[in-house]
Amino acid sequence: MIWSSEDVARDAVRRQGAGMPAARVAEAVAQATVRERETAEELRSPGPVEPGGLVASPDPAELAEMWAARHAEWRRVQALMEASDWSTYGPEGDSVGSAWAAERTVRREQALAAHAAHLERRREAAEEVRGEVWVGAGAGRLLRQAASRAGLTPQEVLAQLVGRVVVGEDGAMSVAPFIPSR
Structure with a gap:
């Protein structure tokens, strides 16, 4: 799950601001103002980014966006x-911030559940065996007749046949007689 710059800023400000006095919040706003301006200026400057400059991030635009979001959240x-x-500042008294935090938690839980379901589907798919069967003309005719009588496709009859395979101790495979059905 990827959070937006606003999500990251809201989470960071909520954690950092907990218990922070108003004077320190004002300092954080001032610092975010400066950082936003500096990263935006460095982003607009012509030429390559100097090593050790403000924008050491692999993506200077992402850094500028992050500081703009933090500045907005501190304000x-x-x-x-x-x-x-x-x-x-008490995050628990911030109804807007608490609603956003709850929304992020729900989105995270949904993303984790979707990821777990995806992994389960992949695990199940890895356990499946898919094959292609070439059946001779005589056996093919019998297979098509049995499928037609049961109202199935030949592939469905083969799937039922494979589902009934019994492997003996010596490795011999057999199928007890059955009538294909829906």
Whole structure:
């Protein structure tokens, strides 16, 4: 599951801001403002990115996007604190942030469940044996007749036949007589 820059920023600010006083939140907003401006400027600058520069990320655009998202989230937290007259930030009192966190948790659980189901399907597919059978003309006619009487395709009759195979101790394979059915 891939989180957006906003998801990452919301999660980081929620964790970092827990118990943070209003003055420290203001400092975080100021730092995010500077980082957003610097990464955006370096991204727009002509020429290659200098080693040791601000943008050491393999993707400078991703870094600039991340700082823009963090800046927006710190500003949202600061505005919430001012509007609610909080002296410290408490993530549990942030209804918007809590709703987003719950949504991320649900999306993560859904992604994990989908991944587990995908792995199970792959495991089951790996256990399957698929084959192609070439049947002689005489046996093919008998197979088609049996399938027609049962209202099945020849492939369905063969699948039922294979499902009834018994392997003896000596490795000999046999099938007890049966009538193909739906």
